[in-house]
């Protein structure tokens with residue numbers, strides 16, 4: 602078995618009751634069978650609380666009216682840990698924020714940015730992320746699993762990460778390149794010639810591909826400046842429709858919709874009939890602000906793209922949805938950027954890393970901790986080709 606972790610993995614430290622949020626609220630925590638049995642068999646004085654706070658039938662912890670775990674105390678500590686010790690934690694609580702993707706003879710372990718401390722760790726990191734590997738003797742066989750396809754996906758993912766970490770190009774150009782690469786890979790996969798993808802790797806890493814993508818993006822910006830009215834209005838409409846897709850997803854925190862409504866109103870709604878290009882100008886001004894006042898966002902964007910690609914791309918081994926996985930990664934970063942743009946507007950055109958971390962971990966909680974949302978996000982078209 603081969604184990605993979607990102608190189609910042611050991612930098613994580615849970616801040617427990619000092620945490621600015623908590624991982625014990627907003628989602629239902631499932632209990633593994635071994636832990637459930639242990640809780641059921643508990644004999645001591647804590648037995649009554651366990652029976653009251655656990656839904657043994659559904660194997661989940663009950664929640665308080667505000668959606669927090671029944672064991673979460675007002676001081677942010679866990680009543681179960683205080684009474685039974687840390688070893689009593691169920692698998693989910695023990696492992697969080699570690700996230701494990703399972704493949705035949707492979708375990709890819711990441712730290713979820715839905716934890717504020719992980720978001721801080723990743724957003725404050727300037728060096729490109731690398732991945733560390735370890736092997737042991739364990740072996741397993743998955744039925745109906747294609748290890749050759751998995752190897753090819755791993756190779757493609759390495760190429761994508763190399764493209765994403767090429768800091769001589771703007772992050773938006775790098776995102777466009779991996780989208781194009783994944784699109785062409787999907788066509789070859791559908792046509793039964795996936796083994797010919799090697800040619801694509803060098804093509805999408807070439808100078809020509811980079812300058813084509815840059816020119817394409819520059820063309821888009823030029824149109825915005827010249828206010829090619831109809832085209833721009835169409836583009837704003839597409840962006841607004843894409844943003845509104847977030848309302849269709851399952852909401853894990855009760856105040857998430859409020860965050861979305863506020864952002865939507867700042868970006869798309871407060872636009873008068875006579876000023877329908879407003880969103881374009883907001884985006885343009887935000888882009889200029891990022892370049893001069895907050896260049897860290899370029900690196901943070903790279904780290905997030907690498908995070909989403911490294912976590913989800915190889916899942917295509919199970920469904921063959923190569924392009925959707927990359928589209929989702931780019932879309933998630935687009936959503937985060939839109940939410941940041943709105944926050945920047947609300948803050949009288951100011952942004953800092955603290956705000957970025959907050960948006961990142963809150964967005965990740967809503968999307969990554971719901972299988973339903975992850976599945977839906979793969980189907981949302983991105984608001985640009």
Ligand code: SF4
Pocket residue numbers: 614615616617618620621622623624625697698715716717718719
């Ligand atoms: S969200 Fe992260 S830092 Fe906060 S309590 Fe949970 S694991 Fe610890």
